[in-house]
Amino acid sequence: xxxxxxxxxxxxxxxxxxxxxxxxxxxxxxxxxxxxxxxxxxxxxxxxxxxxxxxxxxxxxxxxxxxxxxxxxxxxxxxxxxxxxxxxxxxxxxxxxxxxxxxxxxxxxxxxxxxxxxxxxxxxxxxxxxxxxxxxxxxxxxxxxxxxxxxxxxxxxxxxxxxxxxxxxxxxxxxxxxxxxxxxxxxxxxxxxxxxxxxxxxxxxxxxxxxxxxxxx
Amino acid sequence: xxxxxxxxxxxxxxxxxxxxxxxxxxxxxxxxxxxxxxxxxxxxxxxxxxxxxxxxxxxxxxxxxxxxxxxxxxxxxxxxxxxxxxxxxxxxxxxxxxxxxxxxxxxxxxxxxxxxxxxxxxxxxxxxxxxxxxxxxxxxxxxxxxxxxxxxxxxxxxxxxxxxxxxxxxxxxxxxxxxxxxxxxxxxxxxxxxxxxxxxxxxxxxxxxxxxxxxxxxxxxxxxxxxxxxxxxxxxxxxxxxxxxxxxxxxxxxxxxxxxxxxxxxxxxxxxxxxx
Numbered sequence: 353x354x355x356x357x358x359x360x361x362x363x364x365x366x367x368x369x370x371x372x373x374x375x376x377x378x379x380x381x382x383x384x385x386x387x388x389x390x391x392x393x394x395x396x397x398x399x400x401x402x403x404x405x406x407x408x409x410x411x412x413x414x415x416x417x418x419x420x421x422x423x424x425x426x427x428x429x430x431x432x433x434x435x436x437x438x439x440x441x442x443x444x445x446x447x448x449x450x451x452x453x454x455x456x457x458x459x460x461x462x463x464x465x466x467x468x469x470x471x472x473x474x475x476x477x478x479x480x481x482x483x484x485x486x487x488x489x490x491x492x493x494x495x496x497x498x499x500x501x502x503x504x505x506x507x508x509x510x511x512x513x514x515x516x517x518x519x520x521x522x523x524x525x526x527x528x529x530x531x532x533x534x535x536x537x538x539x540x541x542x543x544x545x546x547x548x549x550x551x552x553x554x555x556x557x558x559x560x561x562x563x564x565x566x567x568x569x
Numbered sequence: 570x571x572x573x574x575x576x577x578x579x580x581x582x583x584x585x586x587x588x589x590x591x592x593x594x595x596x597x598x599x600x601x602x603x604x605x606x607x608x609x610x611x612x613x614x615x616x617x618x619x620x621x622x623x624x625x626x627x628x629x630x631x632x633x634x635x636x637x638x639x640x641x642x643x644x645x646x647x648x649x650x651x652x653x654x655x656x657x658x659x660x661x662x663x664x665x666x667x668x669x670x671x672x673x674x675x676x677x678x679x680x681x682x683x684x685x686x687x688x689x690x691x692x693x694x695x696x697x698x699x700x701x702x703x704x705x706x707x708x709x710x711x712x713x714x715x716x717x718x719x720x721x722x723x724x725x726x727x728x729x730x731x732x733x734x735x736x737x738x739x740x741x742x743x744x745x746x747x748x749x750x751x752x753x754x755x756x757x758x759x760x761x762x763x764x765x766x767x768x769x770x771x772x773x774x775x776x777x778x779x780x781x782x783x784x785x786x787x788x789x790x791x792x793x794x795x796x797x798x799x800x801x802x803x804x805x806x807x808x809x810x811x812x813x814x815x816x817x818x819x820x821x822x823x824x825x826x827x828x829x830x831x832x833x834x835x836x837x838x839x840x841x842x843x844x845x
Binding site: 409410412413414415416417418419421422425426427429430431503506507508509510511514515523526527530536537540543544547548551 | 643649791794802803
């Protein structure tokens with residue numbers, strides 16, 4: 353059992369590192385895009401709200417695998433060739449941003465109306481009220497859902513490695529080790545340990561964020 | 570944009586019944602989703618009951634099982650099963666699968682896909698069920714026990730009927746995720762919609778994959794496939810939202826005034842885990 357790990361340690365470590373970078377980069381994209389889309393969803397304009405809603409419904413209901421085909425093979429055929437890393441990070445980021453936007457939106461609704469009205473009556477513009485008053489509080493209430501979204505993202509990152517992009521992530525490395533050693537259960541077991549390592553770290557991280565920043569209402 | 574909407578690039582869709590071919594393949598995805606969800610719900614109920622058991626070792630094992638399979642990537646489980654399912658099982662299925670099933674569901678690796686989907690989704694659903702049961706007022710169980718009901722009767726007549734009703738909306742939204750996840754079995758070569766779509770782009774004039782004379786461009790094919798999912802899942806998400814509203818109204822009691830147009834604001838009755 354242990355020898356599969358020790359003899360292929362470099363493969364597993366590099367796979368874990370690839371998965372980690374993939375998740376981190378996509379998470380940042382998802383956070384930025386998700387915030388913008390959530391802002392659209394609560395904007396004081398029907399058209400903008402609808403735009404945000406369409407974005408969320410499309411990317412939340414589309415399988416990630418299909419998104420990967422569109423962004424990699426599809427765009428390549430259309431003459432817009434992007435590398436597997438860019439396609440993988442962009443797809444995972446965009447896919448997750450729809451979930452981030454939805455949870456942020458419910459966080460915005462959890463901030464009491466009075467906060468927004470107070471901001472507006474102090475002479476802040478809509479955007480300033482959102483940026484300085486509503487969103488900081490909304491982010492605090494959505495720390496726990498953001499944690500589960502991040503864990504879902506770690507799991508979804510395996511789809512990127514298993515798809516046609518073939519990024520050498522943890523799952524891909526486990527499959528390579530398996531085809532070299534023919535020890536299927538052992539190779540997959542150590543990859544599973546790697547994934548657990550990531551999800552446990554994220555859980556602990558978000559718990560500590562939660563206890564530091566959670567708002568009591 | 571020109572490339573995207575140019576009629577030349579969409580011509581494949583209405584030649585040689587390609588559209589019908591993709592729709593038929595999409596039906597396979599729906600079938601896989603429904604079969605997996607039904608099986609997952611059965612397993613999940615058992616897991617949820619075990620994880621609420623009063624015997625500590627049973628509870629710990631059930632919780633550990635749920636935590637492991639909930640936290641592993643689904644594609645990881647599917648690929649592992651595809652590599653490690655015993656041969657007698659794979660071949661046994663391929664030889665004995667009922668004839669009414671479509672060809673795509675009678676292959677050797679179908680079981681790996683379905684077992685993977687069931688393992689993962691049963692763990693997720695078990696957690697939702699457990700939350701639904703725990704969200705019930707303590708008094709319900711206390712009242713049942715004061716009436717002299719046994720543990721089994723309390724569960725069967727008091728706790729489960731209420732707890733399970735609360736998780737109906739969450740089940741529907743999990744069905745959306747499951748529906749999307751059925752595309753993953755294309756990776757283990759099951760001929761569902763993504764794989765069929767790829768086939769259309771690779772083989773012009775191959776009668777076995779239904780390809781016509783026109784080689785379909787992959788961007789347009791995948792956009793069409795994506796649309797099928799977006800439309801189906803959007804309908805499911807409307808349904809789930811409607812059920813949530815109904816549930817929270819029920820929870821709030823009859824006295825609450827029904828305000829139309831604020832469906833989006835309704836908070837699900839179970840503060841359960843996220844949908845993803």
